Amino acid sequence: MVKYIFLAFLCYLHVSSSLAAITIGTKNFNESYLLGEIMAQLLEVEGFEVERRFGLGGTLVCYEALLSGEIDIYVEYTGTLAQVILKHGNSTPEISDLNRILAAKGLRVLESFGFNNTYAIAIKEALATELKIDRIAQLRSQPDLRMAFSLEFLNREDGWPGLMRKYNLSANPRGIEHGLAYQAIHEGKIDITDAYSTDGDLERYRLTVLSDDQGYFPQYLAVPFVRSGLPKLALKALSQLEGLIDDERMRALNGQTIIHGNTFSEVARTFLIEQGFTQSPSSINSMPSILDNTITHLKLTLIALVLGVLLGLPLGIIVFRSNMAARVMVYCAGLLQTIPSIALLALMIPLFGIGEVPAIIALFLYSILPILRNTITALVTIDPLLKRVAEAIGLTSAQQLRYVLLPMALPTILAGIKTAAIISIGTATLAAFIGAGGLGEPIVTGLALNDTDLILQGAIPAAGLAICVELFFELLERLLVKPHMLQNEFPS
Amino acid sequence: MSAITFENIFKSYRQTFVLNDVSLILPAGQTTAIVGESGSGKSTLLQLVNGLVRPDRGIIRIEEKELNYQYISSVRKKMGYVVQGAGLFPHLTIRENITLLARLSGWHQHAIDERYDGFLEAFGLNKDLSERYPHSLSGGQQQRVGLCRAMILDPKLLLLDEPFSALDPITREAIYEKFLQVINREKSILLVTHDMNEALKLASYLVILRNGKVIQEGDPYNVANHPVNQYVERFFVGAHG
Ligand SMILES: Nc1ncnc2c1ncn2[C@@H]1O[C@H](COP(=O)(O)OP(=O)(O)OP(=O)(O)O)[C@@H](O)[C@H]1O
Ligand SMILES: [Mg+2]
Numbered sequence: 244m245v246k247y248i249f250l251a252f253l254c255y256l257h258v259s260s261s262l263a264a265i266t267i268g269t270k271n272f273n274e275s276y277l278l279g280e281i282m283a284q285l286l287e288v289e290g291f292e293v294e295r296r297f298g299l300g301g302t303l304v305c306y307e308a309l310l311s312g313e314i315d316i317y318v319e320y321t322g323t324l325a326q327v328i329l330k331h332g333n334s335t336p337e338i339s340d341l342n343r344i345l346a347a348k349g350l351r352v353l354e355s356f357g358f359n360n361t362y363a364i365a366i367k368e369a370l371a372t373e374l375k376i377d378r379i380a381q382l383r384s385q386p387d388l389r390m391a392f393s394l395e396f397l398n399r400e401d402g403w404p405g406l407m408r409k410y411n412l413s414a415n416p417r418g419i420e421h422g423l424a425y426q427a428i429h430e431g432k433i434d435i436t437d438a439y440s441t442d443g444d445l446e447r448y449r450l451t452v453l454s455d456d457q458g459y460f461p462q463y464l465a466v467p468f469v470r471s472g473l474p475k476l477a478l479k480a481l482s483q484l485e486g487l488i489d490d491e492r493m494r495a496l497n498g499q500t501i502i503h504g505n506t507f508s509e510v511a512r513t514f515l516i517e518q519g520f521t522q523s524p525s526s527i528n529s530m531p532s533i534l535d536n537t538i539t540h541l542k543l544t545l546i547a548l549v550l551g552v553l554l555g556l557p558l559g560i561i562v563f564r565s566n567m568a569a570r571v572m573v574y575c576a577g578l579l580q581t582i583p584s585i586a587l588l589a590l591m592i593p594l595f596g597i598g599e600v601p602a603i604i605a606l607f608l609y610s611i612l613p614i615l616r617n618t619i620t621a622l623v624t625i626d627p628l629l630k631r632v633a634e635a636i637g638l639t640s641a642q643q644l645r646y647v648l649l650p651m652a653l654p655t656i657l658a659g660i661k662t663a664a665i666i667s668i669g670t671a672t673l674a675a676f677i678g679a680g681g682l683g684e685p686i687v688t689g690l691a692l693n694d695t696d697l698i699l700q701g702a703i704p705a706a707g708l709a710i711c712v713e714l715f716f717e718l719l720e721r722l723l724v725k726p727h728m729l730q731n732e733f734p735s
Numbered sequence: 736m737s738a739i740t741f742e743n744i745f746k747s748y749r750q751t752f753v754l755n756d757v758s759l760i761l762p763a764g765q766t767t768a769i770v771g772e773s774g775s776g777k778s779t780l781l782q783l784v785n786g787l788v789r790p791d792r793g794i795i796r797i798e799e800k801e802l803n804y805q806y807i808s809s810v811r812k813k814m815g816y817v818v819q820g821a822g823l824f825p826h827l828t829i830r831e832n833i834t835l836l837a838r839l840s841g842w843h844q845h846a847i848d849e850r851y852d853g854f855l856e857a858f859g860l861n862k863d864l865s866e867r868y869p870h871s872l873s874g875g876q877q878q879r880v881g882l883c884r885a886m887i888l889d890p891k892l893l894l895l896d897e898p899f900s901a902l903d904p905i906t907r908e909a910i911y912e913k914f915l916q917v918i919n920r921e922k923s924i925l926l927v928t929h930d931m932n933e934a935l936k937l938a939s940y941l942v943i944l945r946n947g948k949v950i951q952e953g954d955p956y957n958v959a960n961h962p963v964n965q966y967v968e969r970f971f972v973g974a975h976g
Contacts, residue, residue, distance in 0.1 A: 632822040635785050636836060636884070637811035646835060650826045727870055728826055 264292040265477055268305050268314035268597075271298040271676065272691045273497055274360065274441060274465075278318040280511040282467065282481060288521045289480040296597065298687040300585060300676025302327055307592040308678070310348060314597070315470050316481075319352065320360060320463035335462040349471045353478070355464040357486040358493045362396065362460045363440040364406075365450040370434060378456045379410055388434040390416035391424060396437040401461060403437075409459045425450075440490050443497030452490075465493075487518065500692060533685075537704045539599075540681035543674055544667040544708075547603050551610030551663055556656070558611075559618025560644065569619045576612035584609070584670050588677050602671070602679035609670055610663035617659025621652030654724050661716040668709050672701065682708075736798065738763040738892060738923030739784055744793035746779060746947075753779050754790070755947040761940065763798070766924040768934035768955070770970060771944035777927040778819055780944070781894050784925065785811050797892070812836070815885030819896040819927075821877040823869035823884070830865040833883045840888060854883040857913045859906070874901035879910065886917070893924045899933060911936050931970050935959070943967055 265286055269279035276297055283293045296314050299305050306328055308314045321341065325331040329344055342351050364379055366388075371377060374385060382388065396402040397418050406412065416435075419427060424436040429448045438445055440452055465488075467481050488496070499510045515521050555576075562568040582590070587608065591601030625648060633647040649656075675683030682701040689697030720729070739761045746754040753776045761767045769777050782788040783795055786807045795802045803810060823832050830851065837847045855862055858879040869877055878901050885893060899907055915937070918924065928934055934941055934955060941955040951963045962968040 628818060628820065628822050629824060631787060632816070632818050633824075634808075635782075635787050635811060635816045635818065637808050637814075638836075638839070639808045642839060646839070647824055651824075725826060725868065727868055 264294040265316065265473070266294040266296055266314045268299050268308055268317040268678070269297045270302065270305055270317070271300060271687050273443065273500055274493065275318055276507050276688070276691060277496055277500060277510060278356065278465065279316075280507040281484070281514060282316060282318075284508075284511050284515055285484065285520055286477060286480055288515065289476065291474075291477055291480075296678040298675055298684060298691065299597065299678055300588065300673075300687075303589055304592060304597070304677060307589070308597045309350060309468060309470065311593065311596050312470065313592075313678075315473055317468055318356075318465055319468040320465055321352070321355070322361065322461040322463040324352065324466075324468070326461075338464075338466065346471070350468065351471050352466040352468050353481055354485040355466050356484055356488045356493075358441055358488050358490045359462055359464050360439055360441040360490075360493070361455075361463040362402065363438050363442075363445075363452040363455075364435060365428070365438040365445060365452055366435050367428060368449045368451045371451050371453075377451070377454060379406070379453045379459075380456055382412055382414070382435075382453070383410065386414065388414070389432075390414050390435040391419040391427060391433040392416050392437045393421040393424065394418045395421075406459055409457060441493040441497060443494060443499075443501040446494055446498040447502045483520070504694070533700055533704055536680065536682050536684055536701065537708065539679075540668070540671055540683075540705065540708065543599060543602055543606060543671045543679060543681055544664065547606030547667055547671075548610055548660070548664050550603075550607040551614050551667075552660060554607075555611045555614030555659075555663075556618055559615050559622065560649075563619045563622040569623070573612070573616050573619060576615050579608050580612045584673050585676065588673060592677060597678040599674075599679045601677055602674035602681075606667045606671055606674070610667055613659045613662040613666065614656075615659075617655050617662070618652065621655035621659075622648055625651050651728070654720065654729050657716060657720055657723070661712070664712045664716070665709050668705060668712060672705055736763045737761060737796075738765075738767075738798065739925065740794075740796040740799070741780075741783070742794040742796070744780075744783065744790045744795070746776075746783070746788065746790050752947050754783075757793075757947070757949055759942060759949060759952065761923070761925065763923050764921060765940055766918075766926055766938045767940040767942060768926045768928055768938035769942045769944060770928060770931060770934050772929065775944045776947040777929075777944055778896055781896055781925060781927050784892075784894055785814050785816055812840070812888060813890050814892045814894055815888070815890040817878075817881045817885045817893075817895045817898045819900075821869075821874070821881040821901075823872075823877055823880055825869055828866050828868060829860075829872070829880055832869065832880060833887055836884070837887050850887065850889075851883075854886070854917075857917050858883060859909060859913065875903070875906060878902065882914075891922055893918070893922055895924065896927045897929070898926075899928075900930075907933075943970065 267279050267283050269275040279295070279297055283295055286293050296308070299308060302319075302323055305314070305317045305319070309317060321336060321338070324341055325333060325336045329341070331344070333340070338352060338354060345351050366376070376382070376385065392403055397416065403416065419433070419436065424433070425444050425448050427433045428436055428450065438450070438452070445452065467484070469478070469481070496510055496514065499505045500507060558572060562572050584605070587605045588601065591605050595601035595604060629647065629651070630643075633643040638646065671681050672683035672686055674681055675687045682705045684701065685697045686701035689695065689701065737760045739759070741757050741759045744754050744757040745752065757780065769780060771777050779788055783790055784797070786802060786804055789804070797810070827835065833854065834847050834851055837850070855865075860876065860879055860883075864872065864876065869880070872880065878898055882895070882898050885895070899910060902910060926934070926938060938955055940953070941958050942952045943950050943958070945966060951958055951967050958967065959971050962971070
C-alpha cells in the first residue's frame with residue numbers, strides 16, 4: 244500500500260515538473276501589465292503553461308521575486324536596472340554590460356521591446372505645429388511658454404535642474420500634481436509639462452513629445468528580465484518580440500486600455516493577431532471574479548487571525564502576572580505594528596517568497612498586538628479584590644483563569660480580536676502587491692488603470708467584509724457575554 | 736486542641752509594622768472575634784491564615800500543623816473565607832457563585848441542590864435571586880451570598896471579615912440566630928468585626944488589636960468586666976451583651 248502511494252507521489256512529482264509553468268510577474272502599472280500579458284499569451288500560443296502574478300508592488304518586490312525564483316519573467320527598464328538594482332554608475336548601459344553583471348545572480352535581460360519609456364517634455368500638438376518646434380533646444384527661443392512640472396521631476400537632479408543646465412533654459416516652471424497636469428494642459432492653463440514617453444494619456448490629450456536632441460534623459464528601454472534557467476524555447480519565443488514595439492506603438496497600446504477601456508487580455512490578443520503570432524481571437528484569461536477575490540481575502544484574514552489568537556491569547560495569559568514581561572511583550576508587538584505594511588510585505592519576500600504565505604505571515608504579525616494587548620489589559624485590570632477572592636476560596640491557578648479571570652476578561656479580549664480582524668481585512672488589500680490575490684487585486688489593477696469601477700470591485704466588498712466582521716463579533720458578544728458585563732466600550 | 740496558632744508574627748509594609756509580634760492560641764470549635772479600630776491589622780491577621788498574606792517572621796499553625804504554602808489551594812478549600820465587601824463574581828449568577836466550589840469539587844448535583852436550597856432558606860434569601868447577577872442585589876444580600884459561598888463545602892474553619900457590616904439591625908439579629916444554628920458549634924470561626932455587640936453575641940473568645948499588637952484577649956465578658964485600659968473600655972461603650 245505504502246509503496247503505491249510512494250509511486251503515485253513520484254508520478255505526481257514527475258508530471259508536475261514536466262509541466263512546470265512559467266510564472267510571469269508585472270509591476271502595478273498599466274504598461275507593465277500589458278507587456279506581461281503579451282508575453283504570457285505569446286508563451287501560451289507556443290504551448291507553455293503560464294502562471295500570472297500581476298500587479299506586484301514595485302521594482303523591489305519584482306526583483307526579489309525574480310531573484311528567489313518566485314517568478315521567472317517580468318519587464319524591467321534598463322535605466323531602473325542600472326540605477327536602482329545594480330547601482331551602476333552609468334545610467335544608459337548596454338544590454339551586454341548589464342548581462343555581464345546579472346549572470347552571477349542567475350539572471351539576464353533580453354533585447355529591448357523597442358521603446359524607451361523615459362521622461363519626456365510634452366506640448367500640445369496644435370501649439371507645437373503653430374510654433375514650429377519639435378526639439379527641446381528650441382524652447383530657448385520660447386520664453387513665454389508656461390511650464391508646470393510634477394514635483395518629482397522638478398526636484399530630481401536628473402529631472403528639470405539638469406535639463407535646464409544642459410539646454411541652457413531660463414524658464415521658471417511651477418510645480419503641479421502629475422495627474423492634474425494633463426487636465427491643465429488640455430484646458431490651456433499651461434503649455435508644457437513632463438510626461439513619460441509612452442504614456443497613453445499623451446494620445447488622449449493630443450500631446451506631442453519634444454525630442455531630446457542632446458540625449459539628456461537616461462534610457463529606460465523596456466526589456467524582458469528573466470531567470471537564466473528559462474527553457475530555450477521560451478527564450479526563443481520571447482525574442483520574437485524584440486524591437487517590435489516602438490514608443491508610438493506602446494503609447495497606442497497603453498491608450499487602448501486607459502482611454503478605450505479594453506482589457507489587457509483583449510489588447511494583448513489583438514496585438515499578437517496583428518503581428519501574426521496567432522489567429523485565434525478567443526481570449527483565454529480572465530480576471531478572477533469578485534467572489535473568488537472575496538473568498539481569497541477572507542481566507543488570508545481568517546488564517547492570520549486564527550494564528551494571531553493562537554499566539555496572542557496564550558502569550559497574554561502567560562505574561563500578564565509579570566508587569567515586566569507584559570510590558571516587554573506589548574512593546575515588541577507594538578514595534579511590529581509600526582513597520583509600514585508595504586515595508587513588512589517587502590521584508591517577507593526574501594524569507595518566504597511571494598504569494599499567500601508571506602501575506603498571511605505579515606497579517607498574522609499585525610494581528611498579534613491588538614489581541615495580546617487587550618488580553619493583558621483585560622486580565623490586569625480585573626478588580627484585585629476578586630482576584631484575591633478567587634485565590635482565597637481555594638481555586639487553583641488554572642481554575643482561577645478558567646472560571647473567574649478569563650470570563651471576566653472576555654469582552655475586552657473579544658474587542659481585541661475584532662480590532663485585529665478589521666485591521667487584517669484592510670491590510671490584506673495590500674497583499675495583492677506580493678501576489679497573494681484577494682480584494683486588493685482589483686484595487687491595485689484599478690489604480691494602475693485609473694479605472695474606478697475596478698477599484699470599487701475591490702473596495703466595496705472589502706468594506707462589506709469589514710461590516711460583516713463587525714456584525715459577527717457583535718453577535719458573538721451577545722452570545723458569550725452577559726449584558727451587564729459590557730462596559731459600553733466603543734471600538735477605537 | 737487549638738484551631739489556629741500565631742507564633743511571634745511580624746508583618747510590615749514599607750517599613751511600617753502592620754502586625755508587630757502577634758502571638759495567639761485560638762481554641763477549636765469556638766468563635767473568636769477580632770476587634771480593633773480601622774487599620775489595626777485585623778484583615779491582615781485573617782489573611783495570614785489562608786496564605787493570602789505571608790508573614791515576614793513567625794509561624795502560623797492550623798490544627799497544630801504548620802501552614803503548608805506549597806499545597807495552599809487544597810488547604811484553602813478546607814477554610815471558608817468571606818472577604819470584606821462580599822467580593823462576588825460579577826459574571827456568575829447567585830446560584831453559580833454559591834455552588835462553584837462544590838461543582839469543581841465534583842459534588843453530586845443532587846447534593847449541591849439540597850445544600851443550596853437549605854442555605855437560601857437559612858439566610859433569608861429569596862429563591863428568586865438564584866438566577867440573578869450580584870450587581871442587582873443589595874449590599875446586605877450580597878454579604879449573605881458571600882457567606883453561603885464560604886460555607887458551601889462545609890469547612891471546619893471559617894474566616895469572616897466583617898460579614899454582617901451591611902445589614903440593618905433587624906435583619907442582623909435574625910441572621911445571628913440562623914448563623915448560630917448553621918454552624919452548629921462544630922466549627923472554628925475567626926470573625927473580624929468592629930462591632931462589640933456582634934462580638935459579644937457570637938464569640939466565645941475575644942482579641943483586641945491596636946496598631947498591630949494584641950492588647951487584650953480572653954473570654955468576652957471577662958474582658959468587658961476587666962478592661963486593661965481605657966482604650967479597651969471605650970470599645971464596650973454602648974455595647975450590651
Ligand atoms: N497590600 C498592602 N500594602 C501596603 N499596606 C497595606 C497593605 N494591606 C494593608 N496595608 C496596611 O496595613 C494596615 C492594616 O490593614 P488591615 O487591612 O489589616 O486593617 P483592618 O484592621 O482590617 O482595617 P479595616 O477595619 O479598615 O478593614 C493599614 O494601615 C493598611 O493601610
Ligand atoms: Mg479590614
